[in-house]
Amino acid sequence: MWTALLERWRLRRLQRKLRNPAYAHLLAPYAGDEAVCIDCETSSLDPSRAEILSIAAVRIKGNRLCVSDHLLLTVRPQRRIDPATVPIHGLREQDVADGLPVADALAKLLAYIGNRPLVGYYLEFDVAIINRHLRPLIGIGLPNRRIEVSALYYDRHVSAYRPEVDLSLDAISHTLQLPALPRHDPLCDALMAGLIYLKLQTRTPNP
Amino acid sequence: MAQLFDFRHPPFDSLSDVDHRRVESAADLAYFPAGSTVMAAGSPVDSLFVIAKGQMAEFEGSECRTVYGAQDSVDPRALISGSTGLDYRALDDTLAWQIPRSLLLELTQRNVQFAAYFYQSVAQKLAALADRPMQRELRPALVAKVQQTYITPPIWLTDDDTVLIAAEQMRARHCSTVLVRGPLGPGVFTLSDLRNVVIDGRNPAETPLGDYAQRTLHTVDEDAHVFEAMLTMARHTVQRVLVTRAGAIVGVLEQVNLLSYLSNNSQIVATQIERAGSVAELKSAADSMTRLVELLHGSGVKVTLIAGLVSELHRKMLARLFALLAPADMLDHVCLLMLGSEGRGEQILPTDQDNALIIADGYDHPQLAEVCEQFNAALITLGYPPCPGDIMARNPFWRRSVHGFRHALDEWVDSASGENVMHLAIWSDAVAVAGQVQLLTTLQQHLGRRVQGNDAYLGRFAFVIEQFDQQPGLLSQWLGHHDTDIDLKKAGIFPIVHGVRTLALAHGVPASNSYQRLDQLASQGHLSTTLAQDLAESLALLQGLYLKTGLQRRQRGEAVSYRISPAQLGTLERDLLKDALKVVRQFRALLRQRYHLQAL
Structure with missing residues (x-):
């Protein structure tokens, strides 16, 4: 009851701040059974300065990751890439020179995800950077419900006997026996988050 | 984008890079928790699952029939028929690539090897139904042409002929299908239709075939691949298809005959060679042999096995060719040899011909030289290039009497020049292909007496x-x-x-x-x-x-x-x-x- 009221209050506040009415549908409550897993590669690890270099998003429908219908965008940053991060994401200046302007990329992203819930690993970081670029454009950040897979994992694995849970992606995918995908490729990272979500979401509770 | 899908496993390894990208861009990743159902019996099948991690199993009722692991495709048979009578469930938590059926069917139409993978499982299923042992490696046979199988010639009757006449024809011609012509167009009358006549209590002597003949005809062109015929049978659950040439019916392919064709596949080329009545017919056998090598190699058959099979066929080919060219009694007095790599049975692709002829002492025939000349010339047209060293029966150096060869062997051993060593090396690999084996045995015994224990010579030979x-x-x-x-x-x-x-x-x-x-x-x-x-x-x-x-x-x-x-x-x-x-x-x-x- 209270959460529903709070949610309505939150949406109403966002509606007031939304500058572009074309995006009003983002604020409608989501009724379907889909979600979208996303991941960004960024030019730095500081959310207040990082630029988006690439974004990947994959729709999750039922038990299926719709890889065939994925979104993968390269974004041209407005500032230089921090050379220290190049070995992590593998994107050099020349690799992103042909990318989309960030405004166009975000428009495509919004069209793809709609008002579906978002799934990700350390989603907070990605959403913070997206929102920093999004607010000046439409007035609000991503209003979508967020599902943090490391939190799902933590809830499942923490116990009084085992208060420490290793939340590294490697540890999670190892424990959940997921296949190894190439790391730091945004599509693979998004898929990995999607796999963790599917596995934890659909697992039948132990009797 | 990093490559996610592993294309190194059959059948996907037979696709081109362009098709790899198409498969990859159409594939989704599906997750099945342990125990969940992947495909249920009776449901339509619109995709193929390729397991990325985990295990699935095929159930008939509660009985588990097959378990599939990583990289296995589930299930090619169901994919082809578009539906399944079995349940497929995940045994572990399983991740699988889900590839749409429409794309895969389109690819099978353009890529024969890829298609053969899917139809092979259909063939094995059919064989299991027919309770017949099947060769494990069916692919070469599946891509053969329909016209190469045992097609029975059509037996034509008319709509007005009685069922009794049809039954008599079936008994007389040992067949289970007759074709019917009439104003409604062509039809088929089979043993199961005959059964229906009996069950309906009709009098066979008075019932016209037109009442029972089926007008829905399932046809394949004689140039179609064997698996297409098989697919037609599987799709429509019929036991026969009509074979057409330019749209006209030329025969009937029965499922039984198709299965026996598949199980006798390795014999096909051999039979083709043995029955050849002309060099042109041998040529078509030689061509199918090359195709066989390519397909066997493509299917991962071990090279020594291919070589064994092929050299057996080479031998048959040479023997048949010589028999075609030589006058009837000549083979009683000569021995045709394969030398070098041909003799060792290690020549897989015909590189060049190495052959020789031993003639019994005292025998002569006016056509001998001519026959050898023709023999070597015909081998060239069959795809065996002439030997650069002229080690061929047409060369008098390699066409000698027993006495002549004994003399040559002595000379090669006595003066071990480089050339003579190579002659002896080629000779020592000789195998008799046709004619009197005894002639070769005599000479090899003579050679053995000269070289065994003769370490001085063997040293120069090995050098x-x-x-x-x-x-x-x-x-x-x-x-x-x-x-x-x-x-x-x-x-x-x-x-x-x-x-x-x-x-x-x-x-x-x-x-x-x-x-x-x-x-x-x-x-x-x-x-x-x-x-x-x-x-x-x-x-x-x-x-x-x-x-x-x-x-x-x-x-x-x-x-x-x-x-x-x-x-x-x-x-x-x-x-x-x-x-x-x-x-x-x-x-x-x-x-x-x-x-x-x-x-x-």
């Missing part, structure tokens, strides 16, 4: 290996830098073959095939079992590499050669090659020490 020796530095350099070509024959095949040949000659081993020679030398204690095995494996690897690159060259229309460039090899193959060359070095050292080759 050729040293002349073929490559700089060891050059080899390691090649393996390190990969920028120059390597000659497989000089670097490995020849040293092994000739070394084994020397030992076989020295110990009177009768076999002429290198692998058999190695077996026999090891079992008689002339070579350690380990070394014999290592040599056999190294030789198989080198010949396999030669076959692989040879087939690739031939597809590009280039001449087949023993030179390979390292760029064509994968890392694993390069490592294996390195090991094989190490074994060759070890073998060389052994021969060097046994026959004191440094002193020569």
Whole structure:
């Protein structure tokens, strides 16, 4: 009851701040059974300065990751890439020179995800950077419900006997026996988050 | 985008890069928790699942029939038929790529090898239904043409003919199908229709066929692939299809005949050769042999097995050709030989012809030279290029009486020049193909008496290996830098073959095939079992590499050669090659020490 009221209050506040009415549908409550897993590669690890270099998003429908219908965008940053991060994401200046302007990329992203819930690993970081670029454009950040897979994992694995849970992606995918995908490729990272979500979401509770 | 889907497994390894991208862009990733249902019996099948991680199983009721693991496709049969009568469930938490049926069906229409993978499972299913043992490797047969199978000629009746007449025809012609012509167009009347007549209580002598004939005809063109006929049968659950040529019905292909065709596949080419009544008919057999080699190799059959099969067919081919050309009684007085790699049974792709003819002492025939001339000329048209050294029956040097060859053998042993050593090397691999084997046996016994225990001669015989020796530095350099070509024959095949040949000659081993020679030398204690095995494996690897690159060259229309460039090899193959060359070095050292080759 209270959460529903709070949610309505939150949406109403966002509606007031939304500058572009074309995006009003983002604020409608989501009724379907889909979600979208996303991941960004960024030019730095500081959310207040990082630029988006690439974004990947994959729709999750039922038990299926719709890889065939994925979104993968390269974004041209407005500032230089921090050379220290190049070995992590593998994107050099020349690799992103042909990318989309960030405004166009975000428009495509919004069209793809709609008002579906978002799934990700350390989603907070990605959403913070997206929102920093999004607010000046439409007035609000991503209003979508967020599902943090490391939190799902933590809830499942923490116990009084085992208060420490290793939340590294490697540890999670190892424990959940997921296949190894190439790391730091945004599509693979998004898929990995999607796999963790599917596995934890659909697992039948132990009797 | 990083490659997510692993295309290195059948059937996807037979697709082109362009098709790989299409599959990848159409594939979704599906997750099935342990125990959940993947496909339920009776439901339509619109995609193929390729397991990325985990296990699935196929259930009939509660009975588990098959378990599928990583990289397995689930389920090709259901995909082809579009529905399934079985339940598929995840045994573990399972991740699987889900590929749409429509795309895969489209790919099967353009890629024969890819198609054969799917229809092979259909074939095995059909065979299981027919309760008939089936060869494991069906693919070559599946891509054969319908017209190559056992098509029964059509038996035509009319709509007004009675069921009784049809039944009599079926008994007389041993068939289960008759065709019916009438104003409604052509129809089929089969044994099951006959059964319906009986069940309906109609009098066969008065019932016209028109009342029971089926007008829905399932046809395939005679140029279609065998699997298409099979698919038509599976899709419509019929036991026969009508075979058409340019739209007109030319025969009936019964499921029973199709299955027996598939199970007798290895015999097909052999039968084709044995029945050939002209050089042109042999030519078509030779062509299907090449196709067979390509398909067998493509299906991963071991090279020694292919070589065994092919050399058997080569022998039949030569024997049949000679019998076609020679006058009837000539074969009673001569012996046709295959020499060199043909004789050893290690020639997989015809490189050049090595043959000879022994004539019984005192026999002569005015056409003898002419027959040999024709024989060698016909072999050229069959795809065996002439031997550059002219080791052919048309050359009087290789066409002699027993006395003449005995004299030649003596001369080759007495004066061991390089040329004479090569003559004897080629001779010692001889195998009788047609005619009187006794003539060859006599000569080989004579040769054995001359060389066994004659270490001075054997040393000079073995010495050729040293002349073929490559700089060891050059080899390691090649393996390190990969920028120059390597000659497989000089670097490995020849040293092994000739070394084994020397030992076989020295110990009177009768076999002429290198692998058999190695077996026999090891079992008689002339070579350690380990070394014999290592040599056999190294030789198989080198010949396999030669076959692989040879087939690739031939597809590009280039001449087949023993030179390979390292760029064509994968890392694993390069490592294996390195090991094989190490074994060759070890073998060389052994021969060097046994026959004191440094002193020569």
